[in-house]
Amino acid sequence: MALKQHLDDQVRFDQQVENSASYVLPFIEKTHTIGPDTAVFEVGTAEGGVLRPFMERGCTALGVDLAPERIELAEGFLAKEIAEGKAEILLKNIYDADFLERFKGKFDIIILKDVIEHVPEQEKFIPYLKNFLKPGGQIFFGFPPWYMPFGGHQQVCRKKWAAVLPWYHILPRPLYKGILKMAGEHELVIKELMEVVDTQITIERFEKIIKASGLKVLHKQDYLINPIYKYKFGLQPRKQFGLLSAIPFFRNFVTTCVYYTVG
């Protein structure tokens, strides 16, 4: 079921900007100052909209992605900021030696919003991110836990029933794949959704990786209703009830999004 943000790049960019200005930036600001001296790095920047509110506050920004078509869009949307030297947008793998050499120890804030659930080998990737932080730097993560109703990202399906059916992504892999095929989803969509099965992340596993990486949780928030749903579906964001957040494992099923700053 293609939503308007899937079809319209400008709508997607605007949603990123508004969500970042209203939720991501204020969340990060609880534990780190944001101003003209702040260097921000977004991994998985896509259209680059998350970065704009930070540049409006005077920060410099680097956005990196692996998808050429999205980097091209970011270059268009942020053309003014790039021309003014406030932003740099790169199609780059952050594991590349020349990337590490150029950006080692350069950033106050690293942002991964709706990205870590797409990254393989998070146990290796998360500690690697520390290379890019200045002393005292912090990393923001926002992601949907795997067991939440649409944790498989099945909302991208073309067939409405396949897009709105909750939790079938947690069925055994062949069964899930079979249902997607039965729905007539395109091979590429199925491949993308199977990748999310491979990289799935829960609240518990994420916190375990953070600890094993020598990082500390500085601030966290569970959401019953993900702030981005305000822009995507017109729903009012809602923080998770404390009681539900306190129930390990079960909380993953009823928490549509989690925000963390770690450092």
Ligand SMILES: C[S@@+](CC[C@H](N)C(=O)[O-])C[C@H]1O[C@@H](n2cnc3c(N)ncnc32)[C@H](O)[C@@H]1O
């Ligand atoms: C769901 S989008 C999120 C975009 C944006 N951060 C936002 O919040 O709207 C995920 C993006 O992460 C990118 N991505 C996934 N793995 C990546 C990696 N290892 N390095 C850089 N980008 C990555 C994808 O290409 C995609 O553009």
